Amino acid sequence: MGLRSFFDRIEPNFVKGGKYEKLFPVYEMVESFLYTPKTVTTAAPHARSYIDMKRIMTYVVIATIPCIILGLYNVGLQANFALGNFDPSGWRAWILSAFGIGFNPANPLANFLHGALYFLPIYITTLVVGGIWEVIFATVRGHEVNEGFLVTSMLYALILPATAPLWQVALGISFGVVIGKEVFGGTGKNFLNPALTGRAFLYFAYPAQMSGDSIWVPVDGYSGATALSIGASQGYQDLAANGMTWASSFIGTIPGSIGETSTLACLIGLAFLLITKIANWRLVVGCLGGMIGFSLLLNVVGSDSNPMFAMPWYWHLVIGGYAFGLVFMVTEPVSASHTNVGRYIYGALIGFMVVMIRVINPAFPEGMMLAILFGNVFAPLIDYFVVQANIKRRAKRHV
Numbered sequence: 001m002g003l004r005s006f007f008d009r010i011e012p013n014f015v016k017g018g019k020y021e022k023l024f025p026v027y028e029m030v031e032s033f034l035y036t037p038k039t040v041t042t043a044a045p046h047a048r049s050y051i052d053m054k055r056i057m058t059y060v061v062i063a064t065i066p067c068i069i070l071g072l073y074n075v076g077l078q079a080n081f082a083l084g085n086f087d088p089s090g091w092r093a094w095i096l097s098a099f100g101i102g103f104n105p106a107n108p109l110a111n112f113l114h115g116a117l118y119f120l121p122i123y124i125t126t127l128v129v130g131g132i133w134e135v136i137f138a139t140v141r142g143h144e145v146n147e148g149f150l151v152t153s154m155l156y157a158l159i160l161p162a163t164a165p166l167w168q169v170a171l172g173i174s175f176g177v178v179i180g181k182e183v184f185g186g187t188g189k190n191f192l193n194p195a196l197t198g199r200a201f202l203y204f205a206y207p208a209q210m211s212g213d214s215i216w217v218p219v220d221g222y223s224g225a226t227a228l229s230i231g232a233s234q235g236y237q238d239l240a241a242n243g244m245t246w247a248s249s250f251i252g253t254i255p256g257s258i259g260e261t262s263t264l265a266c267l268i269g270l271a272f273l274l275i276t277k278i279a280n281w282r283l284v285v286g287c288l289g290g291m292i293g294f295s296l297l298l299n300v301v302g303s304d305s306n307p308m309f310a311m312p313w314y315w316h317l318v319i320g321g322y323a324f325g326l327v328f329m330v331t332e333p334v335s336a337s338h339t340n341v342g343r344y345i346y347g348a349l350i351g352f353m354v355v356m357i358r359v360i361n362p363a364f365p366e367g368m369m370l371a372i373l374f375g376n377v378f379a380p381l382i383d384y385f386v387v388q389a390n391i392k393r394r395a396k397r398h399v
Contacts, residue, residue: 056278057147057148057150057151058147058150059272059273059276059278060151060273060278060328061150061151061154062272063269063270063272063273063278063327063328064154064155064158064259064269064328065269066262066264066265066266066268066269067158067259067260067262067265067266067269067324068119068154068158068259069112069265070251070252070261070262070264070265071115071119071158071252071258071259071260071261071262071265072111072112072115072116072119072258073108073111073112073115074111074115074252074253074254074256074261074262075114075115075118075119075162075258076110076111076112076113076114076115076116076118077105077111077115077253078255079103079114079115079118079162080103080104080105080110080111080114081105083103088103092114092117092118095117096110096113096114096117101113101114115162115258118162118163118258119157119162119258121166122157122160122162122164122166122169122258123153123154123157125166125169125170125173126153126156126157126169126170126173127153129169129170129173129174130149130152130153130156130173130174130176130177131149131153133173133174133177133178133182134146134149134177134182137178137182137186138186141186143186146186146187146188147187148181148187148188149177149187152173152176152177152181152194152195153173155195155328155329156172156173156176156194156195156198156199157169157258157259158257158258158259158260158324159195159196159199159257159258159259159260159321159324159369160172160199160202160257160258161257161258162257162258164202168202168206171201171202171205172198172199172201172202173198174198175197175198175201175202176194176195176196176197176198176199176201177194177198179197179201180192180193180194180196180197180198181194181197187334188334189334190334190335191334191335191376191377191379191380192335192373192376192377193329193332193335193372193373193376195329196329196369196372196373196376197373199369200369200370200373203369239315246314246315246318249261249263249315249318249319250262250263250264250318251263251264252264252265254319256320256321257321259324260320260321260323260324260325262323263317263318263323266323266324266326266327266328267323267327269327269328270284270326270327273327273331278331279327279331280331280333280336280343282340282343282344282347283330283331283336283337283343283346283347284326284327284330284331284347285344285347286343286344286345286346286347286348286349286350286351287326287330287347287348287350287351288326288347288351289344289347289348289351290347290348290349290350290351290352290353290355291313291316291317291322291351291352291354291355292313292351293348293351293352294351294352294355294356295311295312295313295316295355296313298355298359299311299312306359306360308358308359309359311359316354316355316358320358320366320367320368321366321368321369322354322368324368325350325354325368325369325371325372326368329368329372330346330347330350330372330375335376335379336375336376336379337379337382337383337386338379338383339382339383339386339387341386342379342382342383342386345382345386346375346378346379346382347375349371349374349375349378349382350368350371350372350374350375351371353367353370353371353374353375354367354368354371355367357370357371
């Protein structure tokens with residue numbers, strides 16, 4: 001009650017004509033984070049659902065929690081395994097040693113805390129740098145700070161390699177927020193996924209450091225091939241020989257980017273998003289259908305020189321960033337198609353593209369990031385043709 005009174009007392013200083021009018025977006029951001037906004041639509045025709053923007057963003061962040069938990073555990077697991085061949089060094093090793101936690105990969109707590117020491121600096125850097133850009137643009141434009149950045153920051157941090165340099169993390173989120181979203185008007189007006197835009201920028205600008213799709217480096221001096229790079233060079237049949245079974249890939253105890261390795265965690269998040277109706281199931285069905293259908297076709301065609309032709313669809317599902325992209329990127333409502341038929345087509349296009357990039361284009365062992373960005377670009381065109389087809393079909397009824 002006292003805090004609410006405090007906000008009411010200082011509000012006149014930030015509204016139009018107040019002493020700190022230009023800082024209203026900052027005031028509104030803090031107040032709306034703690035309390036429900038005062039400007040809430042409650043009557044028809046605009047009140048169509050009980051789910052507002054804040055609740056949508058909150059639900060998406062909640063859906064990422066399983067990926068965060070299993071991602072931190074896996075990062076620590078891979079790092080502790082790698083440290084079996086090296087002497088621990090650096091600030092992370094000092095913290096773990098100081099608290100007597102150690103580097104035993106059989107100790108879940110040691111794995112989780114070691115992983116947290118990789119993830120937290122990345123996420124804090126993302127939150128601070130991206131948040132500054134959000135506040136700057138909101139202040140200049142005179143509108144509120146959108147909650148969409150909470151989702152962008154979390155997804156961006158989860159799709160990065162664990163050892164990404166922090167200055168590159170800051171550069172990538174700056175590019176994603178400014179070029180991928182704000183130049184188009186901010187949340188709800190961007191046609192590209194901001195988190196993927198920032199990740200794609202780093203992928204092409206700094207491929208040596210941003211190699212989480214093909215080579216993941218858990219500690220300095222050690223590198224481990226991911227399932228996709230092994231499958232592309234040796235065939236998926238040799239994954240088990242490298243310690244990567246389908247079960248371990250499904251659970252997520254294999255090398256990869258922080259939050260992308262566990263298909264199980266992604267599916268838990270998907271179930272939550274579907275139950276709460278945040279994610280549209282047509283996008284999921286389309287993407288799965290496109291991936292499965294093209295994978296089966298390539299299995300039939302076959303290739304003596306390319307072992308990826310033989311990879312079954314259920315392996316494509318559990319390796320690389322497919323599951324994470326399917327759940328959190330394909331279903332992103334702003335950059336996806338908005339018509340029901342268009343959602344099937346949009347999802348199928350991404351599912352088709354990811355397999356084509358993985359199998360046919362040897363330059364990119366992972367294809368989900370590029371496939372989704374490709375789908376983002378074509379989403380407005382897909383909706384246009386769907387709407388035009390509907391108009392023509394209805395016009396024929398009156399001829």
